[in-house]
Amino acid sequence: MFKGNMAALPRLCAGVWVFAFWTLQSTFGASGAAPASDEPASNYTGLGVLKADLLPENALDLGREYQDETMQKRTPLTLQEAIDAALRGNLSLHYERYEPAKEAQNIEIQEAVFEPDIDLSLNYSENNDPRETSTLEGSSKPQSTNFNYTLSASKKFSPGTIVKLWTGSARAWSNSSYSVLNPNYSGKIGIDITQPLLKGAGTFINLAPIAIALSSKRESELRLRKQILDTILNSEIAYWNLSAAYASRDLRRSNVELAKKLLEENRAKLSVGIIRRQDVLQAEANLASAEEKMIIANLEIEKCNDELLGTFGKLEFDNNPKFRVVVLPQENVVVPEFRRVISGALSFDLDLQIALELIDRRKLEYAVADDNVNPSLNLRAGASALGLEAEYLDSYKSAFDAKGYTWNAGFDFSLPWGFREERARQTQAKLSLRQSQVNLSNVRQDLMASLRLAFRNLQSGIETRKSTARTLALNIESFDQQKALYDAGLASFRDVLQAQRDLDDAKSAYLAAVYDVIISQSRLSRLDGSILRRNGFNWGNLGEYELEPSQMSAADDSNF
Structure with missing residues (x-):
């Protein structure tokens, strides 16, 4: 019994020495003196440098652009180029562009009576x-x-x-x-x-019939503007979806690289008899799981690329271009004042304007129906x-x-x-007028609910991003510690794998929080109207984007 303990004593002492050295290094730096930088190295590849007591602006080091062996074959695409391509080619927007011209013909029809x-x-x-x-x-x-x-x-x-x-x-x-x-x-x-x-x-x-036709044309123009805003928002979301898919793929790739590194280390340790065969099998299973997630991440990139092409109206059965997009921005976001958001939304919201236009038209239709009851x-x-x-x-x-x-x-x-017919039509017109008035109240309610939800999502998203950044920093340190303990023989490989899974979850949670902040900001700007200003537009300079397709200049989509 005593001899067995004596045989394990050198291994135990070596482990204690390694753990003590790792603790001193993380506290004072590699040289034993105070560190010249607040950025300790991490055993986990693909991550920015963190400390648990720091909250860096960029918790994940995504680089300036996503990189792999296929990225050079992909078409570079900025967000502004994506929005421009969507405004020119989106099929739903193309469809809506014809409506004002169609409604203008109804004005001609009614004026022709005179x-x-x-x-x-x-x-x-x-x-x-x-x-x-x-x-x-x-x-x-x-x-x-x-x-x-x-x-x-x-x-x-x-x-x-x-x-x-x-x-x-x-x-x-x-x-x-x-x-x-x-x-x-x-x-x-x-x-x-x-x-x-x-x-x-x-x-x-x-x-009144001319006024009704004019009202219908104004509504069609408002609906066209609404479709333009929705197209801008949808193209932004599709663009950042692709960027998030690339970021997720890069994180999965770093998991694969780490899993390979752990497997190589375990095989080396097994060859000298330090660990058991079971640890190598666990490392191989960990690598297989990481590679499986990598396959799923690549499929998500293809899916998001198709969705982005769909917003351009350019999706084909084959030979679709692959895009290279910018990385997800991690800059700090300032939450706007809620009163200003409400004021902007009430004066800008197109659904409200459409509902008001509908009430005016229903009043005219009721006046005509009421007149028809007369002999x-x-x-x-x-x-x-x-x-x-x-x-x-x-x-x-x-x-x-x-x-x-x-x-x-x-x-x-x-x-x-x-x-009988005239009175029935009069009743129908009266009920339609009341419906339109209820619809206005409903639109106001929906707008307020959407505003409050979008505003809260942005607020909570910013706080969640801070929280997940702290969690990520702690999990990086926890993984480094578990790895050092495992190297010293004081922890099992299962403990290392659990620390890695916790780190992967923290990393994915932070990436999701970064994405949620971007999307929440886009959705809120869509509601209060600032989405135009954010992308360099206003209703005065949209120009040909509000014209019907036959009047628009040809889009420069040679890269697509």
Whole structure:
């Protein structure tokens, strides 16, 4: 018993000496004096240098760009280039760009109601009777021909008044011996005026369809702007998703490198009899697990690359370009004042503007439906000058000289039985108006909920990033300590693997926190409108991005 303990004593002493040396080195530096730098070396590759009592700005050393053997074959892409490509090529945005032009045609349709109409009517008739019915017919077989035309121009005015100017002429011939003018020409020039007194009366009602069409066009323009903002946000998120996928892949690769290093060390120790075969098997299993996660990370890169291409409208079945993006920024983020965020969102939010526009349009539609419940009562008045001569031109001269005339006046009244259809449409319009008012309140609620959520996510994301950075620093030191204890024979390899897993989890948690801060900042800026300013835009200089696709210049996508 004593001899066995004596045999293990040199190994125990060596372990205690290594642990003491590691402790002194981490406290005073490698030379035994006070360290010249606050940055101790780490056994874990792929990480920035940390101490538990420090909170560096960049807790993960991602470098200036992601690197591997395939990165040089990938197309470099900045965030601004990604946004520009999305604004030019995004298919959902392309679809929405046509809507304002379509709605503009509805304005033309409604305004066309007040355009003049020109009508021309021609008629020719011939009559041959087999015999006379009276001696006054002047022929044993009466024959007659008649040709006439009417040309009119009518126009509707905003009060509902319809004015019609018309002229007409007729040529009549018969074989009657009693005809004084044979053939004879009659000329007519007249005017007819119709004015609605109940249904359809007034400028407001008659111009309401144009106002409704204008409102629909304004809404389509607002929806286009909303789609532009969503496209900018979605392209930002897709861009940072790809960047996060690269960062995750780099972290997984560092895990693979460390797993290989641990396996090599264990094999060397096994060859001299320091450790058991079980430790080597655990190291091999650890390497296999790290390589499996590396495969998943590479698949995530391909997926995020496709999603980014999808925002550009450039995703194909094959031969898709691969992008090289910038690393995730880890700079400190300042949380904006919440009151300023609310003020900006209320004045900027396009859903609110769309809801207000919808209320205005529903009011107009209700006014039209309410007017249709009235009975139709129209005042008619007309007058015409007549001329009758043996020659065509003489008949018009006679009409201009007012040798003959007619005039008329009257009322037209129409009353649908029960007004069932009209009252049903009136009720529908009233309910739609109430719905739009409720929708406005709902949009306000959704906006406030989204603002509060985005603001809290940004706040908590910043705090979480700080917390995960501290956790990462502690796990780095914990792993270094466990590795030193294992090298000294004072800890099992399972303890080292557990420390490595804890470090991997801390590293992934920090990376997720960095990503969450970036995405939360983007989502909040989308709500308060600062996303335009952050990307160098405003509604005044978006220019062709608000045009329909046929009017846009060709995108320079030769790199894609």
